[in-house]
Amino acid sequence: MAIARPVDRRLFFFFDRAHTQMAKAADNFLSTRSGVSTAQAAVLIYLGYNDNCRLSDLAEGTGRKNSAVTGLISRMEKDDLVQRHGQLTDRRSKSVSLTGKGWALRDDVMNDFRDFNDRLIKGMSDSEVETVLKFLTLGPENAKSAS
Amino acid sequence: MAIARPVDRRLFFFFDRAHTQMAKAADNFLSTRSGVSTAQAAVLIYLGYNDNCRLSDLAEGTGRKNSAVTGLISRMEKDDLVQRHGQLTDRRSKSVSLTGKGWALRDDVMNDFRDFNDRLIKGMSDSEVETVLKFLTLGPENAKSAS
DNA sequence: GCCTATTACTTCGGATACAAAGCAAATAGG
């Protein structure tokens, strides 16, 4: 029977506000460098590890819904960063791969994010960072649980 | 000279994915109860503590830009949750206050979020939660710092 | 070989966000 922890009441709002602000900062950070949005950056990173994967896998891997990925990939295709390919084995599905331009940009983005992430944890110990990562993994699981 | 911590590379992406999923879970959670979005819920909570504040204060308090708040408040005004008032002292600015319906809904939302937040930290100790809150406060500050 | 269910992706509508530009009111400087 834990007694009330008043700060808990606003946990999600702190989280939401922190996300809004970090996302904006990340967008600004990237736009002055590799010049890509964080949503698109996430795609570049993921595809680097899973090139030519299906759209659904990409959605799963980046935590988005298929409908969000459709638009995202369409915009990136227009910018010549990725390409869609129809599948012979299953003509419903399409795979996505990085273009040469996409691969080059991915390298920049990787470096940008290394710097950006380093900045985020300034003033925190390794074990504190571990705790944060634990929350970022556990939280969504807990959130989804029924009731 | 800390050695490389490979997990750091993906910190922001973990954070972003966690936010996407928690926000969706929160939206689902709320929609089956008080029936309001998390963005609007944040406004209700904030106004409960700062009723009749200026739009800019609301933007500041919820971590959004003025232009985002304009649309948000317009939608809420249409639903009769809040009201805009012109200011006599400074006719540029407008204040926002909760309607009766807004106050009632806020009570529901407060209860919903108490449950939701409790759920998020399931399996974490008090000190771990403190560490998470530290990150949620420090992170945005660090992110904004120049260079 | 059909009929139905499932799966993969797209489309559409609505909410939310920012940035940049616009407008009106207050303030500062001369």
Add this chain to the structure above:
DNA sequence: CCTATTTGCTTTGTATCCGAAGTAATAGGC
């Protein structure tokens, strides 16, 4: 008192996101 700057909010355009509905292709049951 008049102009220039600042401030507060809104408008506009683009990027995201989701959920629900639509389309096409595969898979399963008979």
